[in-house]
Amino acid sequence: MHELQHIRKYPDAKLINLGIGDTTKPIPEIISVSMAEYARALSTVEGYRGYGAEQGNKALRKAIAETFYKNVQVKDSEVFVSDGSQCDIARLQLLLGSNVTVAVQDPSFPAYIDTSVIMGQAGDFEEKSGKFGNIEYMKCGPQNNFFPELAKTRRTDIIFFCSPNNPTGYAATRQQLEELVKFAKANGSIIIFDSAYAVYVTDDSPRSIFEIPGAKEVAIEVSSFSKFAGFTGVRLGWTVVPEELCFSNGFPVINDFNRIVCTCFNGASNIAQAGGLACLSSEGFMAVCSVVDYYRENAKILLKTLKSLGLKVYGGENAPYVWAQFPGSKSWDVFDDILEKAHVITVPGSGFGPGGEEFMRISAFGHRETILEASKRLKGLFS
Amino acid sequence: MHELQHIRKYPDAKLINLGIGDTTKPIPEIISVSMAEYARALSTVEGYRGYGAEQGNKALRKAIAETFYKNVQVKDSEVFVSDGSQCDIARLQLLLGSNVTVAVQDPSFPAYIDTSVIMGQAGDFEEKSGKFGNIEYMKCGPQNNFFPELAKTRRTDIIFFCSPNNPTGYAATRQQLEELVKFAKANGSIIIFDSAYAVYVTDDSPRSIFEIPGAKEVAIEVSSFSKFAGFTGVRLGWTVVPEELCFSNGFPVINDFNRIVCTCFNGASNIAQAGGLACLSSEGFMAVCSVVDYYRENAKILLKTLKSLGLKVYGGENAPYVWAQFPGSKSWDVFDDILEKAHVITVPGSGFGPGGEEFMRISAFGHRETILEASKRLKGLFS
Numbered sequence: 001m002h003e004l005q006h007i008r009k010y011p012d013a014k015l016i017n018l019g020i021g022d023t024t025k026p027i028p029e030i031i032s033v034s035m036a037e038y039a040r041a042l043s044t045v046e047g048y049r050g051y052g053a054e055q056g057n058k059a060l061r062k063a064i065a066e067t068f069y070k071n072v073q074v075k076d077s078e079v080f081v082s083d084g085s086q087c088d089i090a091r092l093q094l095l096l097g098s099n100v101t102v103a104v105q106d107p108s109f110p111a112y113i114d115t116s117v118i119m120g121q122a123g124d125f126e127e128k129s130g131k132f133g134n135i136e137y138m139k140c141g142p143q144n145n146f147f148p149e150l151a152k153t154r155r156t157d158i159i160f161f162c163s164p165n166n167p168t169g170y171a172a173t174r175q176q177l178e179e180l181v182k183f184a185k186a187n188g189s190i191i192i193f194d195s196a197y198a199v200y201v202t203d204d205s206p207r208s209i210f211e212i213p214g215a216k217e218v219a220i221e222v223s224s225f226s227k228f229a230g231f232t233g234v235r236l237g238w239t240v241v242p243e244e245l246c247f248s249n250g251f252p253v254i255n256d257f258n259r260i261v262c263t264c265f266n267g268a269s270n271i272a273q274a275g276g277l278a279c280l281s282s283e284g285f286m287a288v289c290s291v292v293d294y295y296r297e298n299a300k301i302l303l304k305t306l307k308s309l310g311l312k313v314y315g316g317e318n319a320p321y322v323w324a325q326f327p328g329s330k331s332w333d334v335f336d337d338i339l340e341k342a343h344v345i346t347v348p349g350s351g352f353g354p355g356g357e358e359f360m361r362i363s364a365f366g367h368r369e370t371i372l373e374a375s376k377r378l379k380g381l382f383s
Numbered sequence: 384m385h386e387l388q389h390i391r392k393y394p395d396a397k398l399i400n401l402g403i404g405d406t407t408k409p410i411p412e413i414i415s416v417s418m419a420e421y422a423r424a425l426s427t428v429e430g431y432r433g434y435g436a437e438q439g440n441k442a443l444r445k446a447i448a449e450t451f452y453k454n455v456q457v458k459d460s461e462v463f464v465s466d467g468s469q470c471d472i473a474r475l476q477l478l479l480g481s482n483v484t485v486a487v488q489d490p491s492f493p494a495y496i497d498t499s500v501i502m503g504q505a506g507d508f509e510e511k512s513g514k515f516g517n518i519e520y521m522k523c524g525p526q527n528n529f530f531p532e533l534a535k536t537r538r539t540d541i542i543f544f545c546s547p548n549n550p551t552g553y554a555a556t557r558q559q560l561e562e563l564v565k566f567a568k569a570n571g572s573i574i575i576f577d578s579a580y581a582v583y584v585t586d587d588s589p590r591s592i593f594e595i596p597g598a599k600e601v602a603i604e605v606s607s608f609s610k611f612a613g614f615t616g617v618r619l620g621w622t623v624v625p626e627e628l629c630f631s632n633g634f635p636v637i638n639d640f641n642r643i644v645c646t647c648f649n650g651a652s653n654i655a656q657a658g659g660l661a662c663l664s665s666e667g668f669m670a671v672c673s674v675v676d677y678y679r680e681n682a683k684i685l686l687k688t689l690k691s692l693g694l695k696v697y698g699g700e701n702a703p704y705v706w707a708q709f710p711g712s713k714s715w716d717v718f719d720d721i722l723e724k725a726h727v728i729t730v731p732g733s734g735f736g737p738g739g740e741e742f743m744r745i746s747a748f749g750h751r752e753t754i755l756e757a758s759k760r761l762k763g764l765f766s
Contacts, residue, residue: 042409118643
């Protein structure tokens, strides 16, 4: 709405969108060619394929296990191919039902709370606090190194945890994740770990929760080709449910998840799966990583620009998001200010929960010249 | 299991599978070329696309409304593109929650009951009756023209109704559907009408529930490109939720469904959607229909064969399934008999509910020579 009003007010301004968490760079040729060839072959007797396995094709499950989980020994059979992590979050909620309690990082990607509300796990929305009842908001900000104070955190059945985090761009350290796993184990909680941005990690922060000893007994990992390979529109992701993970009655969660997948899902598009397999070939992986490097460089530019202006900025090193703090300001006011004066769209942090107030999420998913132009404008605005 | 045992026992027998409801014919070139071109363009700056609308791309929604609902005035905005009707059935269940009562045709496509059980709508399974508690089984067989005796049917919140029916192959008549709509209206029930096989209708049976006056106030329609265009592996379908359909408190169902789609789904693969659009071009539609005609001819051959043997056979005229009755026999025994003696796999009707006992579903989704060979073997077995 703001955006449309702005366009009407300034029809000649070149609006730059650093708001949406959507990829913008073309997919490497080796991958699009694989998908195109797979699609073309569907017109041949040899290449036609009907229903595939609901859990995904075997070669892709194997490639995911080998590419992302080689050192933590995830089995092919523990990998479920999906049409994106958001869709699998909803299917996990369907598995969990309405009688579970849920904790989320605050701020966090809205899908966790939104699906929780739909399932009937949450209480009413409280205007004053900006929170839903019955949901534990684990505040994460600079004051606590973007990691919740677990000693003060209420026990819940489920803990959604996203690292590298959307929106803060922060990747939890090994020690922090060890604490999280310990906390979940002590409480009999299940962690749903969202690693959709894992490939953006540049330091030695864990790229998977399963790098933490004992995590297989307490965690599920959802992940995605979206931000890794520009598949936001192609739709492909995966979920790992370890065999070791059991409900309190000893029943393996993987059996229930398999049932959900077979009943409520019919597998990701076989063309998208062919693309996923190409992404994980050695040549494809290199090509995809060079696009990730490009976004990383964008993030670096934004981070450097905002730091040079004396702003308090976080994230950006292990994620394609920069998280800028404007102490004492309302994030919607900052949004309006940046839009009005620099013609740049950002995302007000409060959209990710009350813990995001005062902050702005600035996305590095743009073309280089756009990022450079936005940086110039932000310099003009804030210096 | 039966199948594997059989292969071990008869390693040289040429097993024919008329069991699975999966398409086998290659997709027409015009469609695979469209998908391939779309995929290739994802590697170009001009052709790259990220997230699309969760509800599907506008051109495709429009084309679906115009192709399938021109005479019943469904709006583009009432069409939600999905990754298949089974997936949308699960999303509809998520919308409905656990406190609704459900009726299904007996026999019926298992997804209705399976998702109902997962949502917690159903009671325990009763071994003796072969039924889940709390679900209304509306028996449909030759004795009642494959249409439930509504006067004896318990009122439920939801009525799943599939026509042309899987597994019986029966397409409800206009009069029958008028009765159904009247019944739903009188009871304040919502019909979830599954028209996945509509394109197989050859007579004047309705192809959409919305052909029935007043249906928009009581029905949702789920449908699919799977059996229409061989997209079982490509994954594409749609759901129509009319604006007129409201909950008893007056709230439009479409608003809630839109929320579910935006929260729990991120849209069908854009490549699959490009394929869907090609299916609905005039040339694409003709090509797709010729494949449908091919399967129809298969069904005719199977129907003729079985009739010539004096068996009681139904369906096959408006659907790719022939429904053969073996009075007094258990359908698993008939299955074993056909497998053992003719090396042909069929589906025991009891797998679709207790009302399917005594029946076999024989699928016409095969290559012509396979269908002819199977017919020959069935003739040998039953004559």
